[in-house]
Amino acid sequence: MSARTAQVISALRQTLPHAHLVTSEATEEYNSLNNSYLSGFESDLSPACIFLPMCKEEIAAFVRTIRPFADDVQFAIRAAGRQPLPGCANVQGGVTVDLRSLTGIEIQDGHVRVAAGESWGAVYKHLELHGLGVTGGKSTTCGIGGLATQGTSTLINGLSFYSSREGFICDNVINFEVVVASGEILNADTQEHPDLWVALRGGGNNLGIVTRFDFRTFKQGSMYAGMVWYFRQSFPDQMAALVKELKSADPSVETHLMLSIAYAQVFGNGNDVICLNQLYYTQPVEDPPVLAPFLHVQPQRSEMNSMKIQTLVEAAMEQSGAGQSMIRCLYMNVCVKADVDTLTTGGDIWCEELEPVKDAPGLMCSYTLQPYPVSQLQKSSANGCNVLGLDPTNGPVVNVLLLSYWTDKKDDVGVISFMQKALKRIERNADERGQLVPFIYWKYAFSDQEALRSYGEENVRKLQAASRKYDPDGLFQKSCPGGFKLFK
Template sequence: MYSFIASWASLCSLLIFVSSVNAAVPDKQGILAQLRKNGACCTALDYFLPDKVHFNILTDAAYANSQHSFWAAQPQSLTPTCIVIPTSTQDVSTAIAILSIANQASIRGCQFAIRGAGHTPNKGANNIDGGVTIDMQSMDQVVVSDDRKTVSIGPGNRWRNIYPKLDELNLVMVGGRASQVGTGGLVTGGGISYFSGRYGFVCDNVKSFEVVLANSSIITASNTKNSDIFRALKGGSNNFGVVTRIDTALYPQEKFWGGTIAQPITNKELLWPFLSTLTASANFDPYAAIIINFAWLAGVPSIVNNVIYTDSDATWPPPSLQPLDSMPKISTTIRKDALTSFTDELAATLVITTGRLNIFSTLTFINDVEATPEFLAAVFDIVDATAKELLTVVGLIFTCSFQPIPRTIYAKSAGTGGNVLGLERFDKDFINFLFSLSWQLPIDNARVEAALKTAEAAIVDLAKRSGLYSEYVYLNYAAQWQEPVKSYGAQNVQFMRGVSKKYDPNGLFQKAVPGGFKLGI
């Protein structure tokens, strides 16, 4: 205990010195300037977390590896003064304690970012210029409970580290669909899974979170303990603390059907009624999951469907997917396999975009089996025109995707303590729409973003005129200019603000963590 108190006394002395040196020693402005230039917070972090703080120098491989491990070029382009790589919850607690004190003292250069796998492409969401990035990738534990009903995972995991371990036990968790995507961001953003039809959103299968709060304390949040922040973390992203462990439900699962079906573009008129019918809750098959992807290369569109059917006892094709399977095909990889195989397959299609400039933008449409097919055909025309408009963007890979979110999926959250996504206020079936663009040169950034915003506005206008518009914005796909938190509804926003004020009264995660989608406090 004495050593702990002494350490904190040293920390406080160091930070007080840094913040007061200008007044106490006015003739030594250079000392303060140098401390601030080199990062006062990084100096303190390095003192209390030896060998876990890395600086932007040529000899620090850990710094370089962290920077290069982001999926998109936008976060890679930012340069934190230092990167903290914790290996335990206590490391995170120590880091937050230092950063909290420093930000209360208004010491410059002490804003910070929190990253897991770093798949979010939005600049500043998971990295920072001139501050501190907390890289959680080393916190990648995967521990299955003795009764095989729960798995405890670290927030720095990628799904490729989790699923093979579960496959060996014939178990599955409700998680991500591409193996290189991370756990922490996906879970706290809601999370859509191949198993959502059966079990709901990824966040709704969490049993508890371990969280480091702004005051550096470590708490467990669940339905029975700190239940308010537990609910807020299910969709509330990085607004409340640093999640250091996620305990989530496991389910028995044998090998199942899945793969990709590539189709000629002439199939698109057949796909719209198929998607609308599949999405309707009245006949939704909970074992079926699909992502319908349109990709433009050199201005020419093609169709690739990611298809999953998780009933291990079924034969292929099941009735709900038979209309898709009967359409003309270019190729198919449909087979019976374990989850890892399908998440690796989807990840393989994303490899070519790694390290490039990438952007997401998303919308939500109401599904109406009478009106939706014609509406989706018109949406495709807007997207097709936009893809052709950007034909000269160097290295452009232009895709859009459609996937069902019927009421039967989001209604499951009520039985698990609820979430803050705000979908409980609706009674409609939805279709999620995603723009995903990748290109090579920063000179094209403004042009790509302008075209995407124009297309987005045109689709929103069309949806409103068609009576199929929904304000809901799925956070994990949201562009930097979108407002997913606001789309959760005023009641949920007010609830999250209350949770923030209770657990973070000084607003550390609102003011000192500028990246991500904030609560507007």
Template sequence: MSDIDKLSSAFPESVFSAGSEEYKAAAGSYYSAFENEVKPLCFLQPKTAEELGGMLVKLTATNATTAVAVKGGGHMAWAGAANAEQGITIDLKNFKGIDLDLANGVVTLGVLENWASVYAKLAEHGLAICGGRVDKVAISGLTMGGGQSYHSRAMGFVCDNVTNYEVVLASGEVVQANKTTNPDLFVALKGGSNNFGIATKFTYPTFKQGPMWGGGTVVGGEAWPTIVDKVYAFVTSTDPADKHGAFIAACAYFPQAGLDGCVVSLTSTDPTNVSKNLRAMANIQPQYMNMIRETTTLSQLVEDEGKFNEDNKRGWWMTMTIKLSKEFLVKAQRLYQDMCQETAKRVAGFGLAMTLQPHTVDQLQASKDQGPNALGLSPEDGPLMNLLLCSLHEKVEEDEKSREAANKLLDDLTAVAKGLDVYHRYKFMNYATKGQEVIESYGPENVKMLWAVSQKYDPEGFFQKRVTGGHKLPCLNATIPAT
């Protein structure tokens, strides 16, 4: 009897092989075309944490060469991030639910809830949580990779705000992880991803949230130096009103959509006290489109952001972090423009966004104040700037040409950053591609801590040896990048 037959016999209503409607739906449910093209032997779709635990026990006894993947929302861009070619993919599609505890001021979420459903439910009570910014993204991967929020300047990373995880271990045991129960696992899950077990529920504190301010503008590419100046002013500001604010600024080259310029997304969680720095960014010229709303909602903002994230497209994501530097950001645009013009000549439908988002000193201090996480950052590291390259192209045969062009641009940007002494080791997991050495970027002490947690909760190394997706722990003797 094959491994698939054994699993099907044990879990007849939760194992779906090629040819079934359930398999077809699961195989096409990823964000990226690359992931949708991966063909596992079967999808496992457990209905409870206990059933998932039983599956993990069975999987530990299957062929050790058969890869296992774990699919949460499936929003990573690279093939194999949450799927296993000719392997076994655990699909967490059934782990939904929003359990709001008004008396204790917390909400517990199944990991496959998305931010649209969460915010809509919380808004019924005038509440929110520190969560994601794209409506259809599930809470699982974003939170366990760190996560950036409209509330991050005041509240830290999304992972900092989780107060409890329900986790299924390779042994099949269902455990809780919080500050007092399995506290080492609790810390490791804050940025450590799927290296220790499979999280099935997260608990977050809620807070009052009324209307918000924000939206986006589209401006000419010649405005980039002005954007850089305004970004610098916002990131370094000590104005209390800026703690309510957030921005995403991007150079955007998508000629097939008629876009070759810059996009600036702005928000304030307090529409009665929008900072002068946010107002200045909202008024940058020349301006071709202005979608700023003086009064809006968290739900509307994440819906708007979701419109920039179309499913089943071919494209690459990759990331780097720099110390805040005007000189670097101006030089970065020149490299970006040259790369776009050259690559568009030889790659059909090529497009690229170079996106900036800050990790301010305020955010890093809030992160520290919330308690330890796995990311290896401190307020002294800041202010930092995350840079994301997000490309698109049309044809399968141009996958490698597009990837090589994006990789070269990232290498060139890294060289400039190092030349200016503004390169920072940290890599934001949510935007990293395969091979970017995310866990290494957390620093040697955190790598040792994460290995200790792995060896304690997964002593046979199932999540290191068998679970191939995500960003794995590096060898203990690996070279860890310096800041």
């Protein structure tokens, strides 16, 4: 621990004598907290101190305390720690601000106020009692701050069960309660600090620490949801069905689709891959016609079919059960236009690059497609805009996620190399076909991807202007290094 970091910890203890500060001397609690990230890449980092604030006032005091040390001491912001980007929600030798103790959910005037430390599962359970829903994460374990907890201070844009109908998650935030670099606690909405409100809809951890999100709600009952497993030879037809639906003159706004090619040693299917459709229809209607091409794909593993009428909580719990935790994990992504040949060839490329790493212990990886339908992109403008730079007039977009889990640190280089080679070839294939979309989704981005720059120059300038206004000394640029920074 550096002398300056020790001074920060001492100053925090003086300013907040009852604060929950955990250093490595408290071995059991420290290890439990630091090993609770989704990915071992985050747990590889060892902060000098983990600070667990109990309220927004403690976060404001933290910001005021660390400001004089901005040139020497770094900090990170953690929600649930589910984004695997190294250093995004943890920091080596500095202070990690862990928001898990910031809890509370309150329904008020057609919206729900959610403290930044809550999970989507807790929100869904609370709203279910009132027959309500909200545009949120697909997994109960995802944290509110940063969606699948990219560990930053705000939501980016992730998909949800309601993306086609309601738009991106950030577009449904009507107010951010945020601690800015001065230590002030502000509300950012259409009336107060509207420039900050827009910037936080995509700006990550560059502008402050969000302590509460106020979301728009809507009436919601049960839905038809689940998983369908099938075989690779059917994947091209599934791409055709996906593109047909996205480009339909009257596409359904009640559907959310995720299509994947996946490989896992636990499948017990030799060296082959298997395919997965994760399907959601947000009404309690079994086998709706719009899902028929994806539900009835043949041949399929019928014993693994989980489609049924279920609550939002149950659907999100199923998604959580499909994940893993506390292992090596990384994401990379690229966006392309809805084009059958581009998507099908991308899957072929991924399968080719997979071959050399299939023996990596515990490997589970996927080529996953998550569409952004035009109806979703249009909601951004209707709900007040964001800084993501996606234009609905350019048609539907498909996010191509490359995801890998594995168990042994010695395989890091090999697996990362596989993912990078596949991504580069997929990007080049899309570019050569004129189908590449210059947008990278932050939550799924690796450290060598330019997520912020992909928003476009105008939006980057808008974010930089907000940073200069609300953080004139660059506290969140210099001292909070994780994620993607505005002036690099």
